[in-house]
Amino acid sequence: MGKCHVISAKRMGWEQMYDYYTFPVNEYSREEAMDQFRTVEKETKKNNGEWYPYTAYEYNGEIYHSIIYSGTADESEFD
Structure with a gap:
């Protein structure tokens, strides 16, 4: 297990729903x-x-209103 960057991606629409993605820092x-x-x-x-x-922002075919770097x-x- 290691550290990863966490990115919050706000879904399109009125509701405040986010998807969270991780990318290994190494x-x-x-x-x-x-x-x-x-x-x-x-x-x-x-x-x-x-x-x-x-x-807007696209990742893996999904379109997002905004993305935020949330840290590591x-x-x-x-898990």
Whole structure:
């Protein structure tokens, strides 16, 4: 068991739901772990009917509203 970077990825939608991903510190730097999430340009339609662009994040086919680097933790904490 070793240390891993923890990244919290906020799911799309109104509810505050997060997925948590871990990347071993002996294989990824903090920046490399964050870079696993590819930025994608999206658009949303506001109540006034206009479209507004925003940046989202994609990882393993899932689209996330935002990502947060949460620090490092022991892998055993995620078993």
